[in-house]
Amino acid sequence: MEKKRIHIFDTTLRDGEQVPGCKLNTQEKVKIAKQLECLKVDVIEAGFPVSSPGDYQSVQEICKSISDPIICALSRAVEKDIEIAGSALKNAKRSRIHTGIGTSDCHIRYKFNSTPEKIIERAIQAVKYAKKFVEDVEFYAEDAGRTRNDFLARVCESVIKHGVTVINIPDTIGYCLPEEYGKKIRYLKENVKGIHKIILSTHCHNDLGLATANSLSGIINGAKQVECTINGIGERAGNTSLEEIVMIIKQNSHLNLFTNVKTKMISSTSHLVSECTGMKVQANKAIVGINAFSHSSGIHQDGIIKKRETYESINPEDVGIDKFSIVLTARSGRSALAYRYKKLGYFFNKNSLDLVYSIFLRYADKKKEISDKELKIILEESNLMNDNKKKKLITID
Known part of the structure; x- marks a missing residue:
C-alpha cells in the first residue's frame, strides 16, 4: 500500500508565540522561519497580522525571506482581519489565509451571542472574502472538539461549497479523548459532501496532555495535515509537539504515513526556538529534552x-x-x-x-x-x- 503524506503546518510563530512572556521580534521570527524552511515543514503560520503593526511587519518580512513553504496568516471571520492578512501576504511565493469562527454551542451562545444559522453565514462570507485575496483558504471551526458532529458537518459542507481548500478541526481547549477526536474526523470524512476535495487538518491543544495522541488519532482516521509547534509551545499547556508527531510517524512504519520533515534538524531547531523565545525545554520532554537520551x-x-x-x-x-x-x-x-x-x-x-x-x-x-x-x-x-x-x-x- 502506498504511504500517505502528512502535511506539517507549523504554528510556532503564531500560536506558539501566544505563551505569556514569549515575545519574538521580527528578526527572530524571520530567523526561525528560515530554520523551519530548512526543516522542510509544509506550512508556516507566520502570525496574526491584524493583531499589531509588529505582527503585520513580521508576516511581510517572512514572505520576502521564504520560498518553499506556504506562508499562512491568521484572521477572524471579519473583513478587516482578512483584508489586512491578504495585504501582509502579498509578497509570499505561496500564500494562505486561515480564517474561521467558533462553532460549539458554548462559543455560539456566549462568545458571539448568535445562532447556528448566523454562524454558518459568517463562515461562508469569510471564506468568500478571503478568496478575493488568495486561492488557498483554510477555515478553522474553533472549539470543534466540543461542537456537535452534525452541526460541524453542516459548517464544513457550507465552506467547501465556497472554495475552501483546508478545514481545520481544532480541539481548542484540549477537551477530547483520542478515540472521540478520531471518531469526529472519521464522521466528517464519511458524512460531508465534497470532503474529498479538501485537506482535513488537526489542531490540538495539550490541556490534558493529549494533544499529540489526539493529532495521531486524527490522521489515522483521515486528516492529512497536523498543526503543531516546536517544543509543543503554545496557549496555556501548549500545542501538539512537532517533534513528537513527526517521530511517531517516522518510527511506526505500519501506519503507512510519512512527512517531508528533515528529522536530523529537529534538535537544532528546538534549541533555536528555546533560545529566541526564552522558553526552556523541560528536561524530560520527549525527543528534545536534555534527558531524552x-x-x-x-x-x-x-x-x-x-x-x-x-x-x-x-x-x-x-x-x-x-x-x-x-x-x-x-x-x-x-x-x-x-x-x-x-x-x-x-x-x-x-x-x-x-x-x-x-x-x-x-x-x-x-x-x-x-x-x-x-x-x-x-x-x-x-x-x-x-x-x-x-x-x-x-x-x-
Whole structure:
C-alpha cells in the first residue's frame, strides 16, 4: 500500500508565540522561519497580522525571506482581519489565509451571542472574502472538539461549497479523548459532501496532555495535515509537539504515513526556538529534552551499552543528537563507570574496576551526578594513576 503524506503546518510563530512572556521580534521570527524552511515543514503560520503593526511587519518580512513553504496568516471571520492578512501576504511565493469562527454551542451562545444559522453565514462570507485575496483558504471551526458532529458537518459542507481548500478541526481547549477526536474526523470524512476535495487538518491543544495522541488519532482516521509547534509551545499547556508527531510517524512504519520533515534538524531547531523565545525545554520532554537520551539507572546503562535498542526506541542521530548519554549517579553500575572511563582513555581489569567503583560509590552517594573531573579525582585517590599520567591500561595483579 502506498504511504500517505502528512502535511506539517507549523504554528510556532503564531500560536506558539501566544505563551505569556514569549515575545519574538521580527528578526527572530524571520530567523526561525528560515530554520523551519530548512526543516522542510509544509506550512508556516507566520502570525496574526491584524493583531499589531509588529505582527503585520513580521508576516511581510517572512514572505520576502521564504520560498518553499506556504506562508499562512491568521484572521477572524471579519473583513478587516482578512483584508489586512491578504495585504501582509502579498509578497509570499505561496500564500494562505486561515480564517474561521467558533462553532460549539458554548462559543455560539456566549462568545458571539448568535445562532447556528448566523454562524454558518459568517463562515461562508469569510471564506468568500478571503478568496478575493488568495486561492488557498483554510477555515478553522474553533472549539470543534466540543461542537456537535452534525452541526460541524453542516459548517464544513457550507465552506467547501465556497472554495475552501483546508478545514481545520481544532480541539481548542484540549477537551477530547483520542478515540472521540478520531471518531469526529472519521464522521466528517464519511458524512460531508465534497470532503474529498479538501485537506482535513488537526489542531490540538495539550490541556490534558493529549494533544499529540489526539493529532495521531486524527490522521489515522483521515486528516492529512497536523498543526503543531516546536517544543509543543503554545496557549496555556501548549500545542501538539512537532517533534513528537513527526517521530511517531517516522518510527511506526505500519501506519503507512510519512512527512517531508528533515528529522536530523529537529534538535537544532528546538534549541533555536528555546533560545529566541526564552522558553526552556523541560528536561524530560520527549525527543528534545536534555534527558531524552540520558541514562542513569545501572540496569538501563548496562543494556544500552551492550545494544542501544534495549532502552531507546529512537536513534538520537535521527533527531540531530550525536549519541546517548551515560549519567553517573549512585544508581550506576560498573559497566557504566567503565564506559565513562573508557571515553577518557582509561581501561580496567576486574580488580582495578572493583576498587575504583567502591570509591566512586562514596562520591556518588554525596552528589547528584559525577563529572569527568571527579572521575579523575577518584582515579587519583585509588592510586592507580601512573606518575606521568599517560592514559594506558591500568591493572591490579
